[in-house]
Amino acid sequence: MAPAPNRYVRSAVILSVFACAALFGIVTGVLFAYAPDLPEIEALDDYAPDTITRVYARGGELIGEFATERRDIIGYDDIPEVLRNAIIAAEDASFFDHQGISIPAGIRTVIRNVAAGDLTAAGASTLTMQLARNIEVAGESLGLQRTWRRKAWEVYYTFLIEKRYTKREILALYANQIWLGTARHAAHGVEAASQLYFGKSTRDLELGEAALIAGILQSPARWSPLVNMERATERRNYALGRMAEEGYITEAVAAAELAKPIVLAPRRQRANSIAPYFLEEIRQHLEAGYGAQRLYEDGLVVRSTLDIDLQRAANKAVSDGLRVVDKRHGFRGARRNVLTGADAVESIDAFEHFRWRLPIAEGDMVPAVVTGTTADTIQVRVGPHAADIDADGFAWTRKSSPGDLAEVGDLIDVTLTTLPDGGGRGTATLDQEPEVEGSLIAIENRTGHVLAMVGGYDFERSRFNRATQAFRQLGSLFKGVLYAAAVDQGHTTASILRDEPVSFEVGPGQPRYRPNNYDYEYKGPVTLRHALETSRNVPAVWIMNEVGPEVVVDFARRVGFSSPIPPYLSVALGSAEATLMEVTSAYSVFPNQGRRMLPFLIERVIDRNGDLLEENRPQSRDALRPDTAYIMASLMRGVVQRGTGRRALQLNWPVGGKTGTVDDFTDAWFVGFDPDITLGVWVGHDEKKTIGNREEGARVALPIWIDFMKAYVAGRGETQPEFDPPSNIVFVSVDPETGQRTAPGTRGSIQETFIAGTEPGTAFFR
Numbered sequence: 001m002a003p004a005p006n007r008y009v010r011s012a013v014i015l016s017v018f019a020c021a022a023l024f025g026i027v028t029g030v031l032f033a034y035a036p037d038l039p040e041i042e043a044l045d046d047y048a049p050d051t052i053t054r055v056y057a058r059g060g061e062l063i064g065e066f067a068t069e070r071r072d073i074i075g076y077d078d079i080p081e082v083l084r085n086a087i088i089a090a091e092d093a094s095f096f097d098h099q100g101i102s103i104p105a106g107i108r109t110v111i112r113n114v115a116a117g118d119l120t121a122a123g124a125s126t127l128t129m130q131l132a133r134n135i136e137v138a139g140e141s142l143g144l145q146r147t148w149r150r151k152a153w154e155v156y157y158t159f160l161i162e163k164r165y166t167k168r169e170i171l172a173l174y175a176n177q178i179w180l181g182t183a184r185h186a187a188h189g190v191e192a193a194s195q196l197y198f199g200k201s202t203r204d205l206e207l208g209e210a211a212l213i214a215g216i217l218q219s220p221a222r223w224s225p226l227v228n229m230e231r232a233t234e235r236r237n238y239a240l241g242r243m244a245e246e247g248y249i250t251e252a253v254a255a256a257e258l259a260k261p262i263v264l265a266p267r268r269q270r271a272n273s274i275a276p277y278f279l280e281e282i283r284q285h286l287e288a289g290y291g292a293q294r295l296y297e298d299g300l301v302v303r304s305t306l307d308i309d310l311q312r313a314a315n316k317a318v319s320d321g322l323r324v325v326d327k328r329h330g331f332r333g334a335r336r337n338v339l340t341g342a343d344a345v346e347s348i349d350a351f352e353h354f355r356w357r358l359p360i361a362e363g364d365m366v367p368a369v370v371t372g373t374t375a376d377t378i379q380v381r382v383g384p385h386a387a388d389i390d391a392d393g394f395a396w397t398r399k400s401s402p403g404d405l406a407e408v409g410d411l412i413d414v415t416l417t418t419l420p421d422g423g424g425r426g427t428a429t430l431d432q433e434p435e436v437e438g439s440l441i442a443i444e445n446r447t448g449h450v451l452a453m454v455g456g457y458d459f460e461r462s463r464f465n466r467a468t469q470a471f472r473q474l475g476s477l478f479k480g481v482l483y484a485a486a487v488d489q490g491h492t493t494a495s496i497l498r499d500e501p502v503s504f505e506v507g508p509g510q511p512r513y514r515p516n517n518y519d520y521e522y523k524g525p526v527t528l529r530h531a532l533e534t535s536r537n538v539p540a541v542w543i544m545n546e547v548g549p550e551v552v553v554d555f556a557r558r559v560g561f562s563s564p565i566p567p568y569l570s571v572a573l574g575s576a577e578a579t580l581m582e583v584t585s586a587y588s589v590f591p592n593q594g595r596r597m598l599p600f601l602i603e604r605v606i607d608r609n610g611d612l613l614e615e616n617r618p619q620s621r622d623a624l625r626p627d628t629a630y631i632m633a634s635l636m637r638g639v640v641q642r643g644t645g646r647r648a649l650q651l652n653w654p655v656g657g658k659t660g661t662v663d664d665f666t667d668a669w670f671v672g673f674d675p676d677i678t679l680g681v682w683v684g685h686d687e688k689k690t691i692g693n694r695e696e697g698a699r700v701a702l703p704i705w706i707d708f709m710k711a712y713v714a715g716r717g718e719t720q721p722e723f724d725p726p727s728n729i730v731f732v733s734v735d736p737e738t739g740q741r742t743a744p745g746t747r748g749s750i751q752e753t754f755i756a757g758t759e760p761g762t763a764f765f766r
Contacts, residue, residue: 050188051299051608055282057308058449058603064279066286068296070181071188072195076172080203083190084171086214089242092127095171100128100162101155131174132157178217182224197225199265207249208236208257215239225262233262266359275311277455277465278304281601289614290605299608305449305601307442313711314440314452318681319365321704322457325683326434329692331397331405338369339409348381348409356383362419365431370410373402378430380414386425387416393429405430433457436691438683438704439466441584442712445676447618448585448597452708464686467580471563472682475574475697476535477583477660477669482572483532484590484632485555486543488624492758493635494739497531497539499523504545504569513569515541518661527739529752532635533643535659537573544572559623560586560596574660584671584680590632590656591673591723594624626726627755633723634753636672644698648672648706653713654720657705659697665690668700675721677712681705728756 051071055064088095125133132154161170180196181187187196190213194202198209205213215235216223225232237258244254282302286295294300338344338351345351353367360366360383368380368387378389391400399405406412414428434457442452455465464470486495500522503512517537523530531539544552549567556565561583565576581599589596598619605614624632636656639645644659657672666688671680681701684691691700733744734752741760742749752759 050297053286053295053298053300053302055279055302055304057304057306057311058451059308061308063274063304063306063308063311064282066283066296067186069188070186070192070196071176072191073176073189073299074172074191074202076168078203079172079175079190080205080210082207083175083202083205083210083213085246085248086207086210086239086243087127087171087175087190087217089246089248090211090214090239091130091217093242093246095127096167098126100126100158126158127174128161128170129154129158131170131177132161134174134177134179180213180216180220180224182221182227185224185226187220193220197264207253208240208260208262211239211243211257212236212262225264229262236262273459274308274315275306275453276459276463277467278306278311278450278453278601280455280459280463280465281453281468285602286605300613301606301608303603303606305444305447305451305603306453307451309715310442310452310708310712313708314442314454317704317707317711318438318440318454319457321700321707322434322436322438322683323365323431324703325436325691325695325700326432327396328695331394331399331430332432334370334406334410334412335367336411337407337409338411353383353411360385360416360419362416365413365415368412368414368428370406370408370412372408373406376402378402378406378412380412380428382414382416382428384423385416385419387414387419387428388425389414389428389430393417393427397430433461435685436683437462437466437686438681438701439470439580440682440704440708441467441580441680442708443584443588443597443599443678445588445592445673445678446597448588448599449618450599450601451677453601462686466682466686469579470682470686471577471579472667472684473574473577473662474583475660475662475667475669476537476540477658477671477697478571478574478576479532479535479540480587480590480632480636480658480671481556481559481561482540482544482547482552483528483635484559484624484628485552486528486547487631487635488555488628489547489551490758491528491543491547492739492754493527493529493631493752494734494754494760495528496525496739497528498542499526499531499536499539502538502542504541506569513541515569515573525738527736529635529638529739530736532658533638535644540572541569544569556586559589560621574662580680580682583669584678587658587671587673587680588678589623590629590636591675591678592629593626593724593726594622594629596621596623627728630723630725630729631753631755633673637723640672645670645672645702647698647702648709651706651709651713653709654723655709659702661696661698665692665695668695668697670697670701670705672705672709674709675723679705679708679712681708725753730754730756730759732759734760 050067050069051073052065052067054062057063176189179188180190180193185196187193191202193213194200194205197212198205212225212232215238216232222228223231223235240254240257243249244251282304283295286300286302348369348371351369355367366382368382370378371381372379376391378394380387380389394405397405413431413433415431417427417429419426437456439456440452440454441450443449444451453467455467456462503514506513515538522538523536526536526539549569549571552571553565553567561578563576563578563582565571568575585596585599598621600616602614602616604612607613633656636658639658640648640655645657648655648657653674655672655674657670660669667682667684668691669682671678673679681704683700683704731751732754733742733746733749734740735742736750739760
């Protein structure tokens with residue numbers, strides 16, 4: 001006859017009791033042997049676990065985080081009672097009664113687990129013991145190796161922790177230190193876990209959510225709902241059951257909670273995704289100034305200059321603009337077909353893309369898998385959403401048949417135009433990731449604050465920051481600096497320049513330099529204003545020769561250029577190279593009454609104790625006389641009103657700027673301003689190759705600039721800022737072709753801007 005099951009249980013219990021007693025004796029003996037050599041627990045008085053360095057926008061919004069461990073420190077009172085009860089019930093019911101090691105609790109655990117037939121259901125370690133093995137003392141942690149020496153240290157530190165700290169302090173240390181993440185999702189401490197799983201602070205946790213966190217404490221890598229929802233549900237239910245057993249909740253409340261599903265917060269894009277190039281500049285600055293350890297472990301607080309609304313506008317303007325440029329050169333086909341190749345899936349329904357785990361909304365460009373085609377429609381799936389691309393949605397490809405563009409299983413990019421809430425079919429347009437790159441910088445004129453920065457189409461595709469690191473030929477953009485130097489030397493907006501075939505001696509044994517206009521035509525005598533507004537090449541070289549290349553180069557240094565600029569005549573046409581940051585900062589001098597504010601990204605850095613480590617304030621450099629700066633602002637406004645920047649008139653806003661196009665259409669620029677901000681845009685390929693025929697600054701960069709400015713203007717209200725003239729500025733009616741003074745109101749005349757004493761009809765007029 002088989003022995004009764006209870007006989008085995010009794011035997012196991014007796015053996016377990018003897019084993020626990022023996023273990024306690026052995027551990028106690030080892031303690032006496034090792035205790036003199038162990039670091040003292042007083043080190044915990046200054047215990048400062050790694051915390052997150054956070055970067056905030058000027059409006060206080062979180063825009064980025066740097067950390068080796070994702071941890072938010074909270075105090076005992078910040079841990080809600082429901083979570084404290086759940087942790088104690090699930091992990092250490094006698095926590096407030098024992099002195100760190102609970103022999104009765106260990107015996108009860110063994111009995112319960114043996115009876116349940118599951119030795120992993122609950123551990124015998126107290127919360128204090130778990131804390132002892134997880135903290136660092138003298139720069140070392142005990143680790144998880146199963147050795148007698150490690151166990152001895154654990155018990156030793158458990159006794160010392162219990163002796164030195166209150167139960168409230170121990171529970172708070174434990175709640176902040178414990179690991180609750182997975183291999184792919186970091187979370188140190190209960191606050192980080194609450195944010196990871198439920199998208200909320202611990203203070204807002206509900207009963208079932210608190211029970212889940214408590215339930216997975218022992219093995220989050222295996223029990224996390226992000227890894228195994230079924231096992232996570234079992235662990236939550238276990239914690240709820242223990243809370244009922246310990247009297248924290250009633251059986252009825254536990255039963256009601258057991259019936260509820262676990263609802264996780266939707267996966268969100270990381271904060272760092274809003275301004276990744278801006279954040280990388282900040283990261284490099286902090287690491288250089290404070291070291292990697294302080295950056296990633298000391299929980300610094302960084303207040304930046306970034307305007308989050310303008311950054312969003314910048315992201316959209318660059319992304320949309322580059323895709324428009326790219327589409328003009330044709331459709332390159334699908335990324336791949338998910339039904340073929342080494343990583344093929346068995347069916348369309350089985351395919352999942354990692355982007356689909358993030359929120360999906362109308363207007364997003366997202367990957368989509370083709371599920372079918374009809375005579376005039378491409379049918380796609382984006383996660384749980386189905387959508388159709390009609391003929392208008394792929395008209396840019398210049399293909400009439402969907403079958404010529406895609407087949408079942410193709411992975412393509414689409415922009416969602418409608419996304420019905422009820423689950424019906426939405427609509428989309430065919431899209432593609434552009435090959436061309438771009439960058440954008442927005443600087444506040446009066447402070448030098450960098451308000452927005454885009455360094456490329458996609459930070460994950462390329463971390464090279466084309467706004468601060470790319471040295472590109474300036475093309476006609478340099479003419480703004482050249483003409484400012486000319487005005488500074490006494491020329492006026494109505495000065496007559498030569499637009500005719502001309503050649504210059506450039507050095508012994510060198511062929512004469514013969515510049516050409518882009519249209520190979522010549523207008524004869526033209527005013528300085530007309531030459532700049534229409535971006536004529538020959539007059540620019542002529543005035544460069546008149547003023548002197550060395551004078552122009554020195555002037556460029558005054559307004560903020562630090563890149564090498566050779567004193568050659570060809571520099572007038574933009575043969576020199578500079579970064580977008582340099583040229584945008586230089587142009588900000590014109591609307592800012594001649595003052596150049598040094599651009600910066602960080603206002604202040606504060607350490608975890610609230611002490612100020614760094615503070616940056618606006619720094620001014622007098623680059624131009626106010627009257628010269630105002631003349632240049634007037635000239636640049638003319639570029640928008642009558643010249644190459646006419647598209648910007650649609651803004652109905654006081655703006656000025658200058659286009660720039662490099663030979664063979666390799667680089668396209670537009671840098672412009674209103675009285676308050678200066679915005680620069682560059683478009684091109686990383687390697688020196690053409691963007692495409694006729695892809696000039698006015699067609700490529702200016703539309704991006706306009707899109708950003710539309711968002712900027714929309715946030716400013718109806719009151720327009722003004723360019724305030726200095727007291728020595730006068731306005732005179734002139735003929736725009738000859739620069740000669742005319743009677744006020746003469747048909748075809750314009751109101752021209754002069755420094756008093758230089759207007760037509762005076763002795764100083766040139």
